[in-house]
Amino acid sequence: EADIYQTPRYLVIGTGKKITLECSQTMGHDKMYWYQQDPGMELHLIHYSYGVNSTEKGDLSSESTVSRIRTEHFPLTLESARPSHTSQYLCASRPPLGVDEQFFGPGTRLTVL
Amino acid sequence: KNQVEQSPQSLIILEGKNCTLQCNYTVSPFSNLRWYKQDTGRGPVSLTIMTFSENTKSNGRYTATLDADTKQSSLHITASQLSDSASYICVVSDRGSTLGRLYFGRGTQLTVWP
Numbered sequence: 001e002a003d004i005y006q007t008p009r010y011l012v013i014g015t016g017k018k019i020t021l022e023c024s025q026t027m028g029h030d031k032m033y034w035y036q037q038d039p040g041m042e043l044h045l046i047h048y049s050y051g052v053n054s055t056e057k058g059d060l061s062s063e064s065t066v067s068r069i070r071t072e073h074f075p076l077t078l079e080s081a082r083p084s085h086t087s088q089y090l091c092a093s094r095p096p097l098g099v100d101e102q103f104f105g106p107g108t109r110l111t112v113l
Numbered sequence: 114k115n116q117v118e119q120s121p122q123s124l125i126i127l128e129g130k131n132c133t134l135q136c137n138y139t140v141s142p143f144s145n146l147r148w149y150k151q152d153t154g155r156g157p158v159s160l161t162i163m164t165f166s167e168n169t170k171s172n173g174r175y176t177a178t179l180d181a182d183t184k185q186s187s188l189h190i191t192a193s194q195l196s197d198s199a200s201y202i203c204v205v206s207d208r209g210s211t212l213g214r215l216y217f218g219r220g221t222q223l224t225v226w227p
Contacts, residue, residue, distance in 0.1 A: 040219065043217045101159055103159075106156050107154065107155065
């Protein structure tokens with residue numbers, strides 16, 4: 001099992017709050033990803049990073065932002081949460097060479113009331 | 114448009130029975146195809162990965178097949194167990210980007226009853 005961690009695992013907050021979802025990996029992977037997944041639906045890429053100081057938006061438009069100051073850390077921030085942000089957020093990382101596979105964290109289930 | 118379609122959407126079987134899940138894709142250029150298992154409230158975990166030249170791969174009771182000509186894959190589960198209850202996601206990677214772009218199916222929700 002890959003060493004990729006997400007906190008919190010579950011979060012229930014009120015509208016308008018600022019939140020940060022944490023993602024960290026201890027494998028030294030350069031590429032990291034954030035996905036959003038609604039029940040019964042496919043994963044949608046919302047952010048990715050090739051490495052430190054590199055961040056790009058994914059296929060699905062998201063009001064969230066990300067940062068990559070350290071290789072192992074890729075946090076996602078929502079400045080003002082809304083009920084439409086309610087979803088599961090999955091973080092993943094990929095080694096630079098060799099194995100062509102993404103390793104996923106356990107996810108954060110976010111509910112905005 | 115690159116797409117991955119899975120069927121059935123959901124499936125209920127009795128413990129000990131076999132089942133087969135289907136995946137059709139239109140992703141091009143094709144790099145590889147993976148099957149992931151996702152337990153409720155967890156992240157996906159890889160079961161198998163197949164490249165263009167491979168047409169079958171096994172991982173314990175899981176056997177995946179790939180027909181690159183018809184762009185179809187299947188995942189066969191033998192002698193199902195209660196712990197097999199999960200969503201099984203077909204994921205196709207394209208060869209055209211350094212990002213390693215993945216295209217996800219919506220998954221088949223498998224429920225195994227005792």
